[in-house]
Amino acid sequence: xxxxxxxxxxxxxDCLIVKKVIGFSGKSSDVKVFNDATLALQYIESxxxxxxxxxxxITLDIMMPIMNGFEFLDKFIDLPKSIxxxxxxxxxxxxxxxHTIKRLQKYKVIEAIVEKPITMDKFAAVIGKFQE
Numbered sequence: 482x483x484x485x486x487x488x489x490x491x492x493x494x495d496c497l498i499v500k501k502v503i504g505f506s507g508k509s510s511d512v513k514v515f516n517d518a519t520l521a522l523q524y525i526e527s528x529x530x531x532x533x534x535x536x537x538x539i540t541l542d543i544m545m546p547i548m549n550g551f552e553f554l555d556k557f558i559d560l561p562k563s564i565x566x567x568x569x570x571x572x573x574x575x576x577x578x579x580h581t582i583k584r585l586q587k588y589k590v591i592e593a594i595v596e597k598p599i600t601m602d603k604f605a606a607v608i609g610k611f612q613e
Contacts, residue, residue: 483510484535484611489521489553490514490542490573495597499540499573502604518548522556525564536569536611540599543574543581550574554588565590571607573597 486509488499496514503509515521518541543550550572557565572585572594585594593607 482535482611483508484608485509485511485537486513487521487525487537487539487568488512488514489518489539489545489550491516491545491547492542495542495573499599502599502601503540505601506604506608508608518545518550518553522548522553525557525568526560537567538608539568539570540573541570543572543576543585551584554590558588558590569611571595573599 486503488496488503490496490499493516496516500512500514503512513521513524515524521539541550541553548556554570557568557570568590569592570588570590572591573596574581574594575597577596582594585591592610595603595607
């Protein structure tokens with residue numbers, strides 16, 4: 482099964498790496514990249530009707546300017562359940578700080594927390610949970 486992906490990360494290098502890993506996996510039908518979480522949230526809200534019945538994945542960085550990952554998550558959980566249920570959020574973070582991890586675990590919309598850099602093995606382990 483192939484899935485749409487949204488990559489949210491302020492680092493162009495990290496976006497490129499994530500996009501390449503997703504592409505090499507053969508699991509993507511489409512990859513949209515946003516360097517600003519605010520724009521990604523606007524995209525998600527404005528494309529509600531065009532979403533297919535299948536799930537989409539969001540890879541989300543935590544430490545970003547303008548709107549950080551926590552702020553994005555706070556806004557995301559305010560969206561209608563019909564939107565939330567269509568997305569699986571994967572956190573990609575350099576931080577393995579215990580405080581950050583505990584804070585992230587409070588968000589029920591997060592499917593996985595993966596430490597950067599993302600690798601094919603890490604990606605396959607997360608996506609493999611959703612095989613239909």
